[in-house]
Amino acid sequence: MSESMPTRTLADAGGVDHGAVARRSRTWGWWFVAEHRIRAMRSYVFSWVGLGIGEPFLYIVGLGFGLGMLVDANQGEQGVDGVPYIVFVAPALALAAAMQTAAQENTYGVFGGFKWFPMFFSMGGTPISAAHIVLGFQLSVLVRVLLPLTAFAIVMMVLQLGTAGGALVLIGIGLLLATAFGFAVMSWVSTQTDDRGQLSFIERFVVVPLTLFSGTYFPLETLPLLLQWIGWISPLWHAVELGRTALYGAAIEPAMLLVHVGYLVAIALLCCLLSIRTFRKRLDR
Amino acid sequence: MIEATGLRKQYGDFTAVDGIDFAIEPGEAFGFLGPNGAGKSTTMRMIAATSTRSAGDLRVLGFDPETHGPEVRAQLGIVPQADQLDEELRVVDNLIVYGRYFGLPLDYVKRRSEELLEFAQLTEKRTARVDGLSGGMKRRLTIARGLINAPKAMLLDEPTTGLDPQARHVLWDRLFRLKEEGTTLVLTTHYMDEAEQLCDRLVVIDKGTIVAEGSPAALIREYSTREVLEVRFGSARNGQAAEAMAGIGQRIEVLPDRVLVYDHDGEAAMSAVHERGLSPITSLVRRSSLEDVFLRLTGRSLIE
Numbered sequence: 001m002s003e004s005m006p007t008r009t010l011a012d013a014g015g016v017d018h019g020a021v022a023r024r025s026r027t028w029g030w031w032f033v034a035e036h037r038i039r040a041m042r043s044y045v046f047s048w049v050g051l052g053i054g055e056p057f058l059y060i061v062g063l064g065f066g067l068g069m070l071v072d073a074n075q076g077e078q079g080v081d082g083v084p085y086i087v088f089v090a091p092a093l094a095l096a097a098a099m100q101t102a103a104q105e106n107t108y109g110v111f112g113g114f115k116w117f118p119m120f121f122s123m124g125g126t127p128i129s130a131a132h133i134v135l136g137f138q139l140s141v142l143v144r145v146l147l148p149l150t151a152f153a154i155v156m157m158v159l160q161l162g163t164a165g166g167a168l169v170l171i172g173i174g175l176l177l178a179t180a181f182g183f184a185v186m187s188w189v190s191t192q193t194d195d196r197g198q199l200s201f202i203e204r205f206v207v208v209p210l211t212l213f214s215g216t217y218f219p220l221e222t223l224p225l226l227l228q229w230i231g232w233i234s235p236l237w238h239a240v241e242l243g244r245t246a247l248y249g250a251a252i253e254p255a256m257l258l259v260h261v262g263y264l265v266a267i268a269l270l271c272c273l274l275s276i277r278t279f280r281k282r283l284d285r
Numbered sequence: 286m287i288e289a290t291g292l293r294k295q296y297g298d299f300t301a302v303d304g305i306d307f308a309i310e311p312g313e314a315f316g317f318l319g320p321n322g323a324g325k326s327t328t329m330r331m332i333a334a335t336s337t338r339s340a341g342d343l344r345v346l347g348f349d350p351e352t353h354g355p356e357v358r359a360q361l362g363i364v365p366q367a368d369q370l371d372e373e374l375r376v377v378d379n380l381i382v383y384g385r386y387f388g389l390p391l392d393y394v395k396r397r398s399e400e401l402l403e404f405a406q407l408t409e410k411r412t413a414r415v416d417g418l419s420g421g422m423k424r425r426l427t428i429a430r431g432l433i434n435a436p437k438a439m440l441l442d443e444p445t446t447g448l449d450p451q452a453r454h455v456l457w458d459r460l461f462r463l464k465e466e467g468t469t470l471v472l473t474t475h476y477m478d479e480a481e482q483l484c485d486r487l488v489v490i491d492k493g494t495i496v497a498e499g500s501p502a503a504l505i506r507e508y509s510t511r512e513v514l515e516v517r518f519g520s521a522r523n524g525q526a527a528e529a530m531a532g533i534g535q536r537i538e539v540l541p542d543r544v545l546v547y548d549h550d551g552e553a554a555m556s557a558v559h560e561r562g563l564s565p566i567t568s569l570v571r572r573s574s575l576e577d578v579f580l581r582l583t584g585r586s587l588i589e
Binding site for chain 2: 015016018019020021022024025026028029032033035036039040043117118119121122123124125126127128129283284285
């Protein structure tokens with residue numbers, strides 16, 4: 001882009017190289033979409049920082065210390081998974097928060113983008129393609145998810161739960177989980193054209209049950225076998241297994257490491273493709 | 286610069302656009318005039334490469350929209366029927382984020398945004414949130430937004446629908462300025478006054494097909510008389526009165542609320558009506574408009 005772009009006339013000012021515009025959009029469209037969403041976040045940033053730091057602290061202290069005292073008294077020296085309850089539960093709480101945030105953003109952000117504030121349609125009128133809208137949106141959700149994840153990591157470091165390096169790796173695992181779960185929610189919400197209350201199902205019937213049955217507050221193995229399958233299909237469980245290994249070195253088989261990462265990546269890829277297909281269809285009216 | 290032949294759009298069993306041909310020249314203000322549901326917006330979306338055509342050929346600014354969507358959209362300014370602004374963002378940020386969609390450098394976009402706010406008479410509102418703006422202001426902001434990429438053509442889908450008369454005139458004034466600068470304007474409207482004011486040339490579109498084409502003046506000359514006499518006898522008696530008026534003027538059209546008498550001399554037609562002993566409740570002589578052209582071509586009013 002040349003520096004001396006003439007700005008005398010309003011339209012057809014010359015100087016804007018439309019071919020270059022199209023080429024840039026084909027490559028960087030996803031970033032322009034994310035940029036818009038990040039710019040819009042600025043007006044919320046204060047309440048988010050407040051919540052983002054306050055919430056992890058409350059959860060870890062409340063559950064970890066409070067409930068932890070009871071659990072540790074019961075378990076004695078062996079703890080849970082070989083560590084005090086607060087160390088056991090902290091990575092799971094961080095990851096559950098990441099999943100929940102990704103779910104919320106993808107529920108109301110995606111539905112709203114088609115319906116309440118039809119941003120996706122106005123993006124569709126620019127050179128940006130449906131695939132870039134999908135990717136850019138998810139990237140902006142990751143930026144949003146980074147906030148609670150970082151806050152949790154800081155609290156863990158301050159309370160010296162696990163290793164500091166582990167807390168940082170946990171952020172990466174949280175982003176992978178948010179990507180997988182975010183695309184999963186997006187691929188369904190983007191197919192919904194009317195809100196008849198079904199949007200709140202995700203929170204009530206997916207996020208909450210998954211949080212309860214994914215080995216978050218207690219090891220999955222303590223559940224009856226009949227219920228353990230919920231954990232196996234739950235992206236949260238796979239992420240939590242990785243997170244515990246990262247934070248305090250919970251024993252894990254190398255093969256399972258691959259399974260956990262592979263499962264999350266596979267869900268992310270599949271649901272991303274499904275989302276792109278739906279976006280493409282809905283934007284082509 | 287925009288050329289369509291046999292352009293068609295099918296949604297399942299419903300044919301929204303049924304094989305239309307048109308060619309739009311650079312610098313022209315071209316209109317699609319027709320009632321709601323005629324296929325105007327669908328046509329606009331096909332031109333804008335946001336709707337894939339079902340059949341026919343379409344070239345927009347040198348590209349086929351189906352295969353070169355980004356290249357087509359890079360050159361166009363879009364003003365959709367619904368504004369689709371980001372209501373949570375400030376006025377100026379709406380322009381900036383939109384400019385960034387085109388990958389334009391931030392400093393350029395910022396500079397141009399100020400210029401466009403001035404054009405849209407929104408400079409004082411630059412830091413206001415969009416949800417507080419009036420309908421007319423939002424519309425002007427949408428037009429400013431559409432200009433951010435220095436488009437080769439502006440596509441305006443019903444630019445003034447839903448605005449009060451004063452806001453419409455402000456908007457027309459802005460569009461007129463663009464037209465004077467030589468911007469190619471393509472617009473849809475179901476207001477004949479809008480079409481007459483802004484369009485150099487237009488096509489009348491009904492049920493997905495083009496029923497007439499020409500400049501507003503030429504269409505009126507071809508399909509209507511110079512003047513029209515409108516008489517009202519009360520809804521129950523209009524039909525009866527029309528029969529009694531047979532032979533007056535060149536053509537008589539009975540609408541539910543009034544009778545239209547088409548004649549080159551409206552006053553003479555009025556005298557003829559009175560000579561037959563008929564006394565309408567109200568009567569009015571006016572010049573023919575595109576509304577009359579549409580009525581003649583389709584047997585229906587533009588706005589039901």
